[in-house]
Amino acid sequence: MITPAELKIVATTIAVVIFLHYIIKQWLYRRTKLKRAPGPFPIWPVLGSLPLLGRLPHRAFYQLSKKYGDIMELKLGSVRTIVVSSPELAKEVLKVHDLIFASRPDIAAPKIIFNDRDIAFAPHGDRWRHLKKVIMLELLSAKKLEASKHVRDEELSSLVHQIFEDCKDGQPVNLRTSLSSAVMNVVTRSLIRKRYFSTDHTDDDSQEFKELSVKVMNLCGVFNISDYVPFLKPFDIQGLVPQFKQTSSQMDRVFDRVIQEHVKDKSKSDESKDFLDVLLSLPGVDGVSDRLDDITIKAVFNDILVAGTDTITTTVEWALVQLLKHPGIIKKAQDELNEVVGHERVVDERDIPQLKYFQAVVKETLRLHPAGPLLLPHESREACEVGGYHVPAKTRIFVNVWAVHRHPSAYENPLDFNPERFLGSALDTKGMDFQLLPFGSGRRICPGMNFGLLMVQIILAKLLHTFTWMLPGEESPEDIDMGEVFGVTIPKAIPLQVMPIVLCNSTSI
Numbered sequence: 470m471i472t473p474a475e476l477k478i479v480a481t482t483i484a485v486v487i488f489l490h491y492i493i494k495q496w497l498y499r500r501t502k503l504k505r506a507p508g509p510f511p512i513w514p515v516l517g518s519l520p521l522l523g524r525l526p527h528r529a530f531y532q533l534s535k536k537y538g539d540i541m542e543l544k545l546g547s548v549r550t551i552v553v554s555s556p557e558l559a560k561e562v563l564k565v566h567d568l569i570f571a572s573r574p575d576i577a578a579p580k581i582i583f584n585d586r587d588i589a590f591a592p593h594g595d596r597w598r599h600l601k602k603v604i605m606l607e608l609l610s611a612k613k614l615e616a617s618k619h620v621r622d623e624e625l626s627s628l629v630h631q632i633f634e635d636c637k638d639g640q641p642v643n644l645r646t647s648l649s650s651a652v653m654n655v656v657t658r659s660l661i662r663k664r665y666f667s668t669d670h671t672d673d674d675s676q677e678f679k680e681l682s683v684k685v686m687n688l689c690g691v692f693n694i695s696d697y698v699p700f701l702k703p704f705d706i707q708g709l710v711p712q713f714k715q716t717s718s719q720m721d722r723v724f725d726r727v728i729q730e731h732v733k734d735k736s737k738s739d740e741s742k743d744f745l746d747v748l749l750s751l752p753g754v755d756g757v758s759d760r761l762d763d764i765t766i767k768a769v770f771n772d773i774l775v776a777g778t779d780t781i782t783t784t785v786e787w788a789l790v791q792l793l794k795h796p797g798i799i800k801k802a803q804d805e806l807n808e809v810v811g812h813e814r815v816v817d818e819r820d821i822p823q824l825k826y827f828q829a830v831v832k833e834t835l836r837l838h839p840a841g842p843l844l845l846p847h848e849s850r851e852a853c854e855v856g857g858y859h860v861p862a863k864t865r866i867f868v869n870v871w872a873v874h875r876h877p878s879a880y881e882n883p884l885d886f887n888p889e890r891f892l893g894s895a896l897d898t899k900g901m902d903f904q905l906l907p908f909g910s911g912r913r914i915c916p917g918m919n920f921g922l923l924m925v926q927i928i929l930a931k932l933l934h935t936f937t938w939m940l941p942g943e944e945s946p947e948d949i950d951m952g953e954v955f956g957v958t959i960p961k962a963i964p965l966q967v968m969p970i971v972l973c974n975s976t977s978i
């Protein structure tokens with residue numbers, strides 16, 4: 470019969486042996502002949518360096534890069550991870566070795582919610598290439614964007630009126646809600662000609678759609694420990710899998726209805742066809758089926774909703790935060806709008822090329838507040854070298870653009886919000902300048918880059934052309950809370966509360 474004291478000794482011995490085995494394994498792994506990038510020793514058994522990341526991994530990686538350098542290797546759970554933090558190394562990953570790093574790791578949320586059929590989390594291959602080409606050609610090309618201009622004009626005019634109504638009683642306004650409804654309407658009208666968000670009607674469909682879109686966004690941004698410690702997968706200790714499954718079935722219900730309506734309505738002229746009609750007319754990606762399967766269509770839709778709405782809303786909100794903190798900058802941007810557009814008419818997308826200072830304000834916002842601070846995770850398809858260090862196949866790669874955008878080799882006083890730095894500079898956000906990568910670069914670059922940038926620019930231009938912006942009550946610019954939350958994007962933790970005041974000479978209302 471073993472006594473409790475003996476049991477304790479056995480348990481302690483087993484724990485010590487496991488711990489020593491882990492430490493020796495890590496030590497041996499680091500002493501292999503291949504040159505490994507420096508990084509923190511993964512002291513925690515099972516979790517490795519995961520506890521170092523905290524709630525804001527982009528900031529934790531940034532701090533760690535100051536100690537270990539612009540390329541680091543970390544063991545996150547059991548996942549070997551490389552983080553790069555400088556423009557030169559970002560170029561090595563996204564340009565020199567673009568093809569090697571063009572894949573994505575296996576992540577539970579999109580796999581279950583989208584039935585493994587979406588674009589953003591798809592591994593590199595024919596299926597991903599084909600679907601990305603379809604959305605770029607049929608939804609996001611310059612021609613399609615021009616054709617959907619009237620949708621943006623209508624929705625953004627409604628947005629301006631909505632803000633006007635909201636601020637009539639002199640109360641502070643939470644802009645985030647009206648911004649995200651307007652962006653969502655632009656996106657859903659282009660996808661399926663349906664406007665879900667409106668103050669004058671709320672049907673069951675709209676309600677369910679709203680709930681679903683919020684749920685999908687939250688679940689895609691959640692940190693799932695089983696993605697890093699695969700042996701915990703069967704235990705699902707955070708209870709996420711049932712939520713993923715339930716969301717997936719709800720998504721099926723909502724989109725099945727929409728697909729059925731489209732399939733039934735065969736009377737549409739070519740001009741009145743939307744993106745879903747186009748998808749329904751395409752052959753299957755397997756090359757055998759005569760039409761794209763419904764699961765893929767639903768996954769592509771959700772990708773666009775998740776990737777395309779929060780990113781735009783978050784960027785506009787941060788731009789306003791920075792402008793409120795810098796009254797001199799907001800004045801310059803509004804003076805330029807007055808000069809170029811005047812107040813006889815509303816600002817139009819076609820004015821943007823003339824608004825040089827305003828464009829610099831948007832670039833500076835995307836620099837300090839990139840909506841995807843770590844891009845989406847990439848994965849190496851084969852072994853290679855980055856920065857002179859060995860990177861094995863199947864390594865997870867984070868390009869920390871949040872750190873790249875603050876790199877002292879790229880920018881003078883990198884922490885200052887200073888749009889002037891872009892005046893007279895040829896730097897742009899299209900993925901060719903590796904010190905400014907809010908949309909990524911290379912094969913995995915954001916396909917919604919032109920649409921996303923245009924939306925951020927035109928929304929912000931309309932807000933600045935119509936209203937002057939004040940903080941509520943006694944609040945001063947220094948009081949604005951700059952805290953972030955990490956998820957699909959990094960929005961401001963506390964939504965911005967503002968007092969818009971209609972400019973006396975505005976023609977937008």
Ligand code: HEM
Nearest residue numbers: 589776777780781840841844845907908909913915917921
């Ligand atoms: C301000 C707006 C936006 C920003 C800052 C942004 C940023 C990004 C970033 C950083 C990535 C990851 C790139 C990588 O992993 O290397 C990405 C991917 C993606 N974005 Fe965007 N995005 C925006 C708007 C949009 C819009 C409007 C859409 C669609 C309508 C969209 C669709 C996608 C898709 C489908 C991917 C996955 C691409 C792939 O895996 O090949 N994004 N975006």
